[in-house]
Amino acid sequence: MAWHKHHKKQSKDKILTSAADLFTRYGFEKVSINQVMENAKLTRGAFYAHFASKSELYAQAITKAGILASNDHLSHCDGSLMGITKRYLSDEHRNETVKHLCPLAFLVTDINQQNKTVKDTYTNIFKGFVDNANQQIKCDQKALQVATLMIGGLALSKAINDPVLSDELLIACQEGIANLINANIS
Secondary structure, three states: OOOOOOHHHHHHHHHHHHHHHHHEEEHHOOOOOOHHHHOOOOOHHHHHHOOOOOHHHHHHHOOOOHHHHHHHHHHHHHOOOOHHHHHHHHHHOOOOOOOOOOOHHOOOOOHHHHHHHHHHHHHHHHHHHHHHHHHOOHHHHHHHHHHHHHHHHHHHHHOOOOHHHHHHHHHHHHHHHHHHHHHHOO
């Protein structure tokens, strides 16, 4: 008996959601296909019905992670750029206690080791991130600055092992973005 198209789509979505969570938390090298499939509560055989390789899964999972993280952040703030900034540059996000993590910040060093397809996917997600900022700030250069402060600030705050400095970094990036927004209003 053949599976319905709806079932196949649901299976793929389960795999992508599982992979998005695992890859964003642990990176490409530390996650196996078996772990992705176990986390998705599916057999390893189901993987091959949807993906030709782990790298193909990784590229698609990064996109899924970006969508999940964006939706998660938006659902927990007022939708303003400053509201998103505070949610994004929070100790909860840095400490991985939010449900979905941003692949741009959490995979920034992992991407350099990947193939062109994965780098292209990452680049497209970054462009979308910048476009979202630009919709509110209406200035290409400032949108790039906001994206850099958000992604870079979160990545650095996660990488350093001085908790006080890490917290100060998140606050400094939030204030830098507030200054950019306020300068844009003037």
